[in-house]
Amino acid sequence: MEPRDCILELREVSKDFPGVRALDQVNIQFERATVHAVVGENGAGKSTLMKILMGLYREYTGDVILCGRPLAHRGVRQALDAGISMIHQELMYVPHMSVAENLLLGQEPASRFLRRVDRRATHRQTKQLLQQVGMDLDPNRRMNNLSVAERQMVEIAKAVSYDARIIIMDEPTSALSQREVQRLLALIAELRSRGVTVIYISHKLEEVFEIADTITVLRDGRVIATHAKNEIDANRLIALMVGRELADVFPKRTYEPGADMLTVRNLTRQGVFRNVSFSVRQGEILGLAGLMGAGRTEVIRCLFGLDTYDEGQILVEGQEISIRSPAQALKLGLGLVSEDRQITGLVPCLSLGANITLSHMNRCSWGPVIARRKEQALVKRMAAALAIKSSSSAQRVGNLSGGNQQKVVLAKALLGEPEILILDEPTRGIDIGTKAEIYKLICRLADEGKAIIMVSSELPEILGLSDRVVVLSNGTVAGQLPREQASAEAIMHYAMARGTATD
Amino acid sequence: MPERNIASHMDRALQKYGLLIAFAVICLILSLLSPAFLTAQNGINVLRQISINAILAIGVTVVILTGGIDLSLGSVVAVTGVLAATLAHPGAYPLIVPIAAGILGGVLIGAVNGLVITRFRVAPFIVTLGMMTIARGGALILSKGRPVSNLSDAFNFIGNGSVWGVPVPVLILAGVFLVSHFVLRQTTFGRYVYAVGGNEEAARASGIGTHKIKIACYSICAGLAGLAGIVQASRITTGQPNAGISYELDAIAAVVIGGTSLSGGLGGVAGTILGALIIGTLNNGLDLLNVSSYYQQVIKGLIIIGAVILDRKKASQ
Numbered sequence: 106m107e108p109r110d111c112i113l114e115l116r117e118v119s120k121d122f123p124g125v126r127a128l129d130q131v132n133i134q135f136e137r138a139t140v141h142a143v144v145g146e147n148g149a150g151k152s153t154l155m156k157i158l159m160g161l162y163r164e165y166t167g168d169v170i171l172c173g174r175p176l177a178h179r180g181v182r183q184a185l186d187a188g189i190s191m192i193h194q195e196l197m198y199v200p201h202m203s204v205a206e207n208l209l210l211g212q213e214p215a216s217r218f219l220r221r222v223d224r225r226a227t228h229r230q231t232k233q234l235l236q237q238v239g240m241d242l243d244p245n246r247r248m249n250n251l252s253v254a255e256r257q258m259v260e261i262a263k264a265v266s267y268d269a270r271i272i273i274m275d276e277p278t279s280a281l282s283q284r285e286v287q288r289l290l291a292l293i294a295e296l297r298s299r300g301v302t303v304i305y306i307s308h309k310l311e312e313v314f315e316i317a318d319t320i321t322v323l324r325d326g327r328v329i330a331t332h333a334k335n336e337i338d339a340n341r342l343i344a345l346m347v348g349r350e351l352a353d354v355f356p357k358r359t360y361e362p363g364a365d366m367l368t369v370r371n372l373t374r375q376g377v378f379r380n381v382s383f384s385v386r387q388g389e390i391l392g393l394a395g396l397m398g399a400g401r402t403e404v405i406r407c408l409f410g411l412d413t414y415d416e417g418q419i420l421v422e423g424q425e426i427s428i429r430s431p432a433q434a435l436k437l438g439l440g441l442v443s444e445d446r447q448i449t450g451l452v453p454c455l456s457l458g459a460n461i462t463l464s465h466m467n468r469c470s471w472g473p474v475i476a477r478r479k480e481q482a483l484v485k486r487m488a489a490a491l492a493i494k495s496s497s498s499a500q501r502v503g504n505l506s507g508g509n510q511q512k513v514v515l516a517k518a519l520l521g522e523p524e525i526l527i528l529d530e531p532t533r534g535i536d537i538g539t540k541a542e543i544y545k546l547i548c549r550l551a552d553e554g555k556a557i558i559m560v561s562s563e564l565p566e567i568l569g570l571s572d573r574v575v576v577l578s579n580g581t582v583a584g585q586l587p588r589e590q591a592s593a594e595a596i597m598h599y600a601m602a603r604g605t606a607t608d
Numbered sequence: 609m610p611e612r613n614i615a616s617h618m619d620r621a622l623q624k625y626g627l628l629i630a631f632a633v634i635c636l637i638l639s640l641l642s643p644a645f646l647t648a649q650n651g652i653n654v655l656r657q658i659s660i661n662a663i664l665a666i667g668v669t670v671v672i673l674t675g676g677i678d679l680s681l682g683s684v685v686a687v688t689g690v691l692a693a694t695l696a697h698p699g700a701y702p703l704i705v706p707i708a709a710g711i712l713g714g715v716l717i718g719a720v721n722g723l724v725i726t727r728f729r730v731a732p733f734i735v736t737l738g739m740m741t742i743a744r745g746g747a748l749i750l751s752k753g754r755p756v757s758n759l760s761d762a763f764n765f766i767g768n769g770s771v772w773g774v775p776v777p778v779l780i781l782a783g784v785f786l787v788s789h790f791v792l793r794q795t796t797f798g799r800y801v802y803a804v805g806g807n808e809e810a811a812r813a814s815g816i817g818t819h820k821i822k823i824a825c826y827s828i829c830a831g832l833a834g835l836a837g838i839v840q841a842s843r844i845t846t847g848q849p850n851a852g853i854s855y856e857l858d859a860i861a862a863v864v865i866g867g868t869s870l871s872g873g874l875g876g877v878a879g880t881i882l883g884a885l886i887i888g889t890l891n892n893g894l895d896l897l898n899v900s901s902y903y904q905q906v907i908k909g910l911i912i913i914g915a916v917i918l919d920r921k922k923a924s925q
Contacts, residue, residue, distance in 0.1 A: 411813060432815035441813065449813040452806035454873040455799075463803055464814040466796040473795045517814070 112137045112302055113158075113189075113271055118167035120153055122504060125496055127153040129326040130167070135271070135302050140293060142305045142313045145323035145346055146536040151306045152506070154323070155273045158304075159191045160184035185211075188270035192260050192277050200249035205231040207248050208263045230266075238262045239288040253280040253445065254397035261289065265296070272296065273304045276507075278312060279533050282396045282562060283597070290316050308536045309563075310339050322346055343537055354541045355569030356548045360588075362572070363387030365423065366556035367439075367525050369408070372417035377403045378580035381417070385525070385556045390547065392571030392591075393560040395600050399577040401560045402444050405527050408558075409441045410434040411449070421525070435464055440523030442514050444530045444560070450514040453503030457495055458484040460502050460513050465521045487516040492542060508535040515543070519550075526550060529560045544570060564593050578602045626918070627867060627882045634886060638893035645896055652775065658888035659777035660685075660836045660843075662881060664855055665862035666788050667832030669880045670825045672863055673792075674805045675872025676725065676732035678826065680717065681833045681859055683743035685852030688713045688837030690747045693756040693847025696763040703762045707838055714834020715827045717743060722823030740856075747849040756847030767842030777839050784832065788877045801825060805872025861908065862887055865915040886911070 113135040120128040128150045135141050143151050156162045158169060160178035169176045171187055178184055184191075198207045205227050214226035231244035240258050248256060257280045264272050274293075278286045293303050293316055307313055313320060320337065322329040322345045329345050368384035378400035385391040393401045407414040410428040418425050421437050428434050434441070443449040451460055461484050462469055469480035484498045491512045495505055502513055511534070518526065528547070532540045547570060551557050561567050567574060574586045576599035584599035639646040664681050671678045692710035695701050717739060724735045769776045792798035803811040804818050812818050836855075841847045866883030868875025887908060894904050 409813070430815075430817075431813050432817060435815040443813060448807075448809055450810055452803045452810050452873065454806040455802060459799060459802075463799070463811070463816070466799060470796050473797055475794050475796060475799065477794075 112172055114168075114170045115154070115158075116168040116170065118154070118157065118165060118169065120150075120157060120162065120165040127326050128157075128165070131323075131326070131328050133321055133328060133331065135304060136319070137270075137302055138297055138300045139318045140297055140303045140305055140316050141319045141321065142307065142317035143321050143323060144307070144310070144313060144342065144536075146508070146538045149323040149346075149536070150326040151323055152275055153326075155191060155275055155304070155306065158184070158189060158271075158273060182211075185267055185269070189273065190264045190267040190269035190271075191273040191275065192257075192264045193275055196253075196256050196260055198248045198256060198260065201247060203245050203247055204235075204242055204251070204259055205244035208234060208244075208259060208266060210263075212266070234262045234266045235259070237265060238292055239285075252398045254282065254285060257281060258285065261292075265292070269301070271302045271304065273306070275306045276308070276534050277305075278307065278309060280397065280562070283564070285397075286312065308534070308540070310342065310537065314339065346536065346538065354537070354544060356545050358548050358552060360389070360572050362389040363554060366421070367408070367558070368418075368420040368423075369404075370418045370420070372404065372407065372414055372419070374403065374407060374412070374414045378577070381577070381580075381582055383575045383582065383585065385558050387524075387554045387556055388551055389572050390551050390557045390559060390570050392567040392574040393558060393577065394562075394564070394567045394574055394596050395577035395583075397562065398579075399600065400580040401577050402529055404577070405441070405529060405558065405560060408434070408527060409439060435521060435523075438521075438524040440518035440521055440526045442511075442518045442526075442528045442531055444533070446510055446514050450517075451502050451510060453501070455502060456499045457488070457493070457502050457505065457513055458498035461487055461516045461520060464517055468520065483520065487520060490519075491516050491546070492539075508539050511535055512539070512543075515546075523555070525556045525558070527558045527560075530562065531559065532561075532563070532566065564596065567591070567596065568593065576600050627865075627879060627886075631882055631886050631889070634889055634893070638889070638896075642893065642896045645893055650892065650896075652773075652778070654885070654888050654892045655778045655781075656775045657892065658884045659775070659781045660840055661855065661858050661862060661888070662781050662884040663784055663832055663836040663839070664859035665866075665880045665884050666784055666877050667829040667836075668856070668859050669863050669866075669868055669875065669877050670788070670792070670801065671732070671829045672805075672860075672868055672870060673801050673872055673875060674822055674825050675808070676822065676826070677736065677860070677870070678718075678721065678829050678833075679733065679736040679856050680721065680739035680743055680830070681836075682852035682855035683740045683747065684714050684717055684830050684833040685837040685840055685855055686849055687717075687743045687747040687750065688834040689841035689851050690751045690756055690847040690849055692763075692838045693759055693841045694750065696759045696841075698758070698760040700760075703760070706763060707766075710838040710841075711831050711834040714837065715831040718827035718830025718833075719823060721830065722826035725826070726819040726822050744849075747851075751847060751849040753849065755849070757845065759842070759845055759847075764842055764845050767839050767844070777843070780835070780839060784835070785877060785881055792876055797821070797824070802873055805874075807873070858887070861912050864912055867915070883915075 115131050115133045118128055118131045131154060145151050157165050160181045160183055163178060176187060208231050209227055214223045214230060215221055216223065228244050235242055238258055238261050240262065242255060257277065261277055278289060281289065290312065296303055305313065305317060314334065317334055319331065319333055320342065321331040322342065324346060363386055365384050365386050370382050372381040373379050381404055383391065395401050403412065406412045408419060408428065410430045410433055419428060426437065458480060462480055469476050469483050481498065488498065493509055493512045493516065495509060502510060532543055547557060559570065568591055571591065572588050574591045574596060575582060576584045576596055578600050583602040586595060644650060668678050668681060688710040691713050692706035695706035695709055721735055721739055724730055725732050766776055771779060792801065800811065800816050800821050803814065803816060804821050808818055840851055862883040863880050864870065865886055866875065866879030868879055890907065891904060
């Protein structure tokens with residue numbers, strides 16, 4: 106490859122964290138005007154690598170060379186000035202500020218002398234940038250009032266706004282629907298034709314094969330291989346990522362449903378969802394499908410007592426109950442793996458072990474006193490069952506990779522041996538190898554007689570696991586499908602039906 | 609690569625024991641500068657001098673761990689001191705009455721703080737700031753603006769007596785420290801305190817009654833302030849309505865130097881005790897060296913800032 110085609114190069118880059126070697130002598134060359142995908146399992150080092158490029162981690166060995174000149178970051182500002190911008194996997198935004206304020210943070214149009222912010226220009230530029238990514242949002246809306254998908258699109262618009270030569274996208278589609286994903290992929294193709302290099306990190310191999318020109322595989326912090334797209338196929342790629350061949354991802358199951366465990370009747374929350382009714386039985390996996398913003402997470406938050414509902418009934422094992430708090434839901438035998446692990450799932454400063462036992466400390470305590478050895482044994486068992494990779498159970502959970510964190514949230518929910526398990530996007534941001542493990546686990550739980558409600562925006566997941574599918578659209582139940590009738594087209598057809606929660 | 613291992617070992621040791629090392633260094637320097645420093649009598653002096661502040665600091669550590677703060681500590685010391693004193697006249701009530709009244713008075717104030725903070729969702733800073741003034745007013749009302757003197761010998765023993773050569777306040781401090789350390793580290797309640805401070809939303813989703821935990825923490829904090837108020841009143845053998853002014857700042861300084869994060873979820877009472885010791889030892893050493901107390905204040909402030917900077921560096925690793 107000619108030196109002038111190589112826009113960014115990593116030479117022998119290594120990075121250590123306390124207790125773990127995140128990157129081990131990584132060598133990668135990124136070319137101009139290409140989409141270069143970086144794939145790998147949980148904790149393979151992808152996010153770490155990108156944070157180094159972006160100036161978020163300043164301590165590492167090795168060299169980062171931009172257009173032939175070594176790059177010595179002093180911070181994110183330098184990275185931005187050098188022409189590198191990034192969309193983070195864990196969204197970074199200021200929740201109380203508006204869309205416009207977030208999008209143009211650090212590059213607000215301001216008068217030259219007093220640096221007074223020009224509000225009208227800000228508004229105009231924000232609308233333009235949003236339109237570039239196909240979004241039509243009110244720039245004055247507060248970020249924390251948006252849905253996760255909308256926040257992700259704003260983040261994407263922000264990265265594009267820097268007019269960078271290199272845009273790093275870390276799991277950019279994890280919260281997006283099919284429609285929005287296609288929009289993003291089209292945008293990436295357009296950026297490439299403009300000479301931009303896009304570094305694309307994703308677990309979704311269909312997307313990678315659709316958009317990438319070159320694919321690099323990372324495993325355990327090392328580069329395993331770099332191939333052009335046409336030199337490799339999905340199976341070979343998975344084998345390289347995982348280090349072994351993988352059988353079918355979705356396990357086969359025997360579906361023998363038992364009694365009704367949880368029934369929802371005409372559940373309504375003003376302005377959010379209306380007349381939602383469904384039920385889930387023992388030994389059944391109920392998939393909750395729908396577009397972003399359809400109200401699925403809102404419904405299950407009410408089921409778990411995190412939010413209140415205005416009308417309707419919830420019945421557990423035939424008994425009508427009114428769930429007013431998560432503590433009550435837990436006592437009734439419900440368990441929740443929430444959509445946003447950083448907000449509702451984990452306490453980042455506590456250890457891995459402490460997080461796992463947090464919901465059910467009564468299983469490892471004598472009255473008010475913690476029974477350390479019992480706790481250790483429990484944590485060890487759960488961590489082994491879910492294959493959580495970490496140096497010790499005392500490790501701070503905030504230092505784990507995204508996929509491992511998700512496993513911790515799962516372990517926490519399973520510790521209580523719930524009869525009814527609610528999963529909200531259980532494999533978001535997780536690699537294929539771990540996904541397969543989690544699917545196996547979900548099926549095994551269902552075979553053991555648990556009732557499982559699974560919210561997911563990944564159609565392959567819904568289709569592969571659900572015994573029945575309930576499709577929500579705009580806050581109402583648009584349709585219910587048994588497994589035999591569930592297809593991508595049928596689900597999308599219901600998901601895009603008209604009608605609003607305020608009708 | 610052996611060199612890397614040594615460096616990273618040292619780094620980790622510094623992170624864990626940095627505070628202890630700093631304390632040891634301070635003691636070393638002071639003992640070289642002043643022969644009177646490293647004596648048993650002086651050591652006991654230091655411990656006695658820091659007792660009241662350390663008890664307050666342990667109490668407010670619990671609140672800070674939940675991500676809150678309590679500015680009313682000094683005023684609680686005053687009002688509970690006055691309350692206890694009015695019940696401690698010779699021959700009036702058995703000793704247990706003023707003690708119980710002082711502590712329970714503190715607990716009540718703390719519960720009110722906690723209730724307003726959780727039910728009405730007002731920032732702890734504001735609520736306890738208001739309570740600071742209210743409690744001070746209460747002390748003045750209870751005492752009718754005059755110091756309450758003529759206290760029983762038994763009561764005065766609390767702040768001035770010694771058992772086997774150890775001053776009673778130091779014994780009380782030791783007890784408070786041991787119990788609070790145990791509760792925070794070894795009980796489910798302690799775990800929940802850290803969870804609420806670390807991520808309140810996740811704690812709530814884990815079935816923890818976050819409101820209850822917070823109210824309990826503010827009650828414990830003010831209850832300990834009540835205990836400190838009793839010791840203080842006993843020390844000067846007077847219920848003084850103007851006692852405790854800016855005690856809360858010294859308490860919070862000890863907590864911060866001790867490494868507990870003001871945003872909650874990180875730290876503990878062991879660090880707080882060390883923080884109080886460092887401040888107290890410095891004060892004591894500088895006194896022995898005849899350094900003016902004005903300079904001492906500047907030095908204390910610099911140490912607080914330095915401690916927070918070090919803490920930030922630790923957190924960003």
